[in-house]
Amino acid sequence: MKFGKTVCVLNVGGTRYAFSRDVIRDFPLSRVSRLHGCASESEVLEVCDDYDRETNEFFFDRHAGAFGFIMLYARRGKLRCAPHMCELSFYHEMLYWGLETPHLEPCCQRRLDDRMTDTYTHFPADGEGEPPRRGGQPAPQGRRARWLETVRRTFEEPTSSVAAQVLASVSMLFVVVSMVMLCASTVPDWRTEEGKAMGENRVMEAVCIGWFTAECVVRFAVSPAKWEFLRRPLNAIDLLAVVPYYVSVAATMLTGEDSQLQRAGVTLRVLRIMRIFWLIKLARHFLGLQTLGLTLRRCYREMVMLLVFICVAMAIFSALAQLLEHGLDRRNPDYASIPAAAWWVIISMTTVGYGDMCPVTVPGRMLGGVCVVSGIVLLALPITFIYHSFVQCYNELKYRSTRYGRSLSAEFLN
Template identity: 70%
Template sequence: MHKASMYCSKMNFRRSTLILNVGGTRYFFPKDVIKDFPLRRVSRLHSCVSEKEVLEVCDDYDRERNEYFFDRHSEAFGFIMLYVKYGKLRFVPQMCELSFYNEMIYWGLEGSHLEFCCQRRLDDRMSDTYTYYSEETKSEEGIKREEDPQPQGGKKWLERMRKTFEEPTSSVAAQILATVSVVFVIVSMVVLCASTLPDWETAQNNSVEEHRIIEAICIGWFTAECIVRFIVSKNKCDFVRKPLNIIDLLAITPYYISVLMTFFTGENSQLQRAGVTLRVLRMMRIFWVIKLARHFIGLQTLGLTLKRCYKEMVMLLVFICVAMAIFGALSQLLEHGLDLESKNEDYASIPAACWWVIISMTTVGYGDMYPISLPGRVLGGLCVVSGIVLLALPITFIYHSFVQCYHELKFRSARYSRSISTEFLS
């Protein structure tokens, strides 16, 4: 106990200054800065309470001078420190993009922190070489796993259960479980779609029990899966806050609400009044299709891309709204607002004209309303061309972000597949 407290007092930055020695270049930092340092590897030093934990983060440690040694590229770290200071990260001149990217991963940065031009260079290089991570990435992920204490005794089976339910590619059992879950999702979607067919009511009257049994089995599986994943999760609060878990709850809850409403109202006129509510709750089961994101890398890539590119998506919506307001007002003026012999009643108001603008800018062209005057048709042509240009502006960045997210998720999936093959052969 005394030895542990001695380590704790030594490792918790007794000195007011901390020294980072990266490839022979020394950096001095006040101890208060380290706790919330933008580089994850450096900030981890603040929570170290023993010399063993420190050596898991850095390569060597001098207790007397409170100096931490990192055998890494000093020039690359200098550019990373410029990002910490000014918020802009670019590649080191005359240095391989993948090598610099490995340095970024080591210090806890991602490709999204790079400037846009450098992100394009990195994506192109990854696409050409099919090299997404180096051995340093694997060691970094190994360190992250070592941060949590290894389960022992009765807790080991909880860790296995958690990986089986949370990581579909972590083992053969996890892949089988994921396949069964996908089958239940497909069955539930087929039943939901079939329930909207005109002949469904007749079929349901003839075999109502079979339909209810299928629906109950699917809901029972999703409920049991959600409960087990909640029980074996490490952090219950984080589990509740995850988007996919919220979607699971939204997909399961309507069934139980509709069952309770049927139980309390019975098969009478009161149930008929609640028919709209029941139909809305029943249709919310469409969220089940999003559960496929747990098992398909494409949907995961889409979600991660939208998360990283939300600023560009907002910018795109702003472009569309501004153009819609301008072209909507002009089209209403040219088609209806001026003193014309034949007014176009489809453009009687600006909101009505905005519908025509959004359909034209997206090149959908329903044809339900269109300009009839010559100035209106000229404006329509400008509206279509402007829509193509505005929609194309943020697409390049979103595309490169999508490629990067796909490479990252594909690498993780390939790593798990290799671990499964090794486990099976052994």
Template identity: 40%
Template sequence: MPIISNANHDFSNLSLSDDSSLDRIFTEIPETETIKGVYYKRAQLIRRPQDLLSVDHAALAVINVGGNRYTFPWTTLEQFPLTRLGRLRLCRSYEEIVQVCDDYDEAAREFFFDRSPSAFRVILNFLAAGKLRLLREMCALSLSDELAYWGVEMAYMERCCKRKMYTRMEEATEHERKEEERRRSKAQVFACLSVIMVVVTVVSLCISTMPDLREEEDRGECSQKCYHMFIVETVCVAWFSLEFLLRFLQARSKLAFARGPLNIIDAMAILPYYVSLLMEDEDEGSSSQHERPGGGKGYLDKLGLVLRIMRALRILYVMRLARHSLGLQTLGLTVRRSMREFGLLLLFLCVAVTLFSPLVHLAESELTPGAHDFSSIPASYWWAIISMTTVGYGDMVPRSLPGQVVALSSILSGILIMAFPATSIFHMFSRSYQELKQEHDRAFKEEERAAAEAAAMAAGDGLQEGEDGFPPSGNFYYSPNLTQESLTLLEPSKENQHTLPAGAF
């Protein structure tokens, strides 16, 4: 059936290929007629809206891509069953149609696709003449994404265009790999510095509790060693404060950031330093005035105690290691998910302690005169807890035979009670570790994809200026080790094989 054409598309001037097969198509057509043969007119661009009224929808499919209307004979789409357009023939309901295209006008029987019209010209040329070519004005990433969307295999691309595209993608892949290595190295350096700062802070906290430094602090003196410890603490707190501020500024939701458990711990570890500075200033002022509400020296002693407690909170910096350790993150997630099991464990311990404490008190205090360790039932709670958890400090030991029988029973009961929820907690830890590991891998892949898209935008801008900087597609991965021999193995799929009539060429 002849199809009226009002558009002759010659892609040879836009393609990287110098194949002149398309030129023969137009030269063989009589100049007096605009009627093309059915073997050539396999796709047509509708330029005027009134031309849409004369379309035979039983024989032609009307496709709207980015505002441009095209008509395709259904017989043409039959030859490409694996493409997105070919799948339209198999749709029998509106629900099936909208799963293939973006929208469908039932009255006009028009299929809508919200895709790039310029990229669709490559698909149009492929369906019309069987030539898949890389246009100079297109980015390789955009083209590969469009080919993946429309279901057209890269193997159909002309050999010269394919070689050019693979070459550019290999260059972009190598550039992205080097950029990713630099980015990961910077992140690793930052993480190492953060861990080093945590270790230095913990070590300085431990050194500050040495007797000689404590004596200097009690006398109100500050030697050279004390001054150096203060400098180290100041540097570490400055680093943590800067990191906390940067993470707060980069957070999308400030409220969610403030509610984060690790962020709360960071704030509790950082704030004591600044509070202690203010309290030291107040301490100096009170020493000069010698009068404060609450009574002179007693007030200063209380102030010094609060100051030491605030400084001891620096140990919370250890929790920052959870940001860089998958194992610590897994531990926290396991504890949060196993609250029910821990609650059952606590309930079992409370019941057992309540049972064995009166028994050991009765056996030691009532049946054995002169025993002072188990003077009351509340005093026996400590012994019951230590015994059931199999710690056994030895500060309270039953001497009588009945007391030893009670102790043996409590120890055996404690072993069984601790073993009941341990299996469930272990399995929860294993599942949490696998989930976190998969989440980290997924986040890493998303970062790689974002970096690839950023490189693609830069490469696309450079391509318009004639630069060779195509990034790899997110749907197609091209190995940097592709050789000329491997390119020859890329042939069209047999399931999507098309046979164009000889009259088309």
């Protein structure tokens, strides 16, 4: 902050809070911390509603009671919904100050989830409460900056404009074509005519790779934060899907098309099959895939807990199964070792039941029944929480897409 006094006063709905510049810089609310990077009053007015230079007071026309509970989060690290206030209204205040639903305590998350599920309301897209830009950056200034921002939104936000929708449709078409070509190349009848179709296949593959490469280059060029762009998971997946083609072309140029490396190289085959990751690019355009990714990200603790449950149960049941089926009088060759018995346990607990191996002794069959019932119970324990989180993520993404007229879920996934 290159102007004003040492002490800054925040006036939120008539309630004043005084902070030093250092506190403002490291404030846990992104809208407040953006004030420290403002170099002029015009930039300040893009963050707050009004500013008094004489008293260095920043005015925010927001709900004072809701901000009081948000200040409790800034001080103690716990955020709860304000009592006697609509959960959706408090959620709007959270978005305005730069908070998300994961910052809420679990009980308040469930309240917000229930309210979103029971009452889905379409709010006017007035721009109020829009989350701040990544990294606390102000709105782009200048003709070139605005043009770069428009190009970035066209490539990153498929619902931001008609051009973005057309571009997203073309990208999806190339993904579908590349997947069809990849699947067709493994069909036996296709391989028998490989000599005839190889030229067309390579042309289509080169066209698809060229499109994806150009898309990645443009998105990287217009990105305001290059290092952050490279760190995003979706961009890393795009890179992993494109690189194998160029590795294959380089190997062909260096070793020859008919070389042993090209005909039987395991590394190149693995790299070639990695094109299947292009399907993840569809997550940029489908709300369902975005919801799934966001749910997995927010419920990773529950997923880890589920895996721990299964691993512990698998270790216990596999040891008992090996003992009852092979370690005592009866010698069942399918249970000759604990790892072999672990395969039977995992397909039994997940109720798949291939039937490739099964217990033959009475104690072993009793153990199998307990194993199946235990698997059902263990799998059902975290399902309720994951389901509520999925519904909450879906309503949140749907609400944001409706309110702002553009998809913001890519930022959540990244």
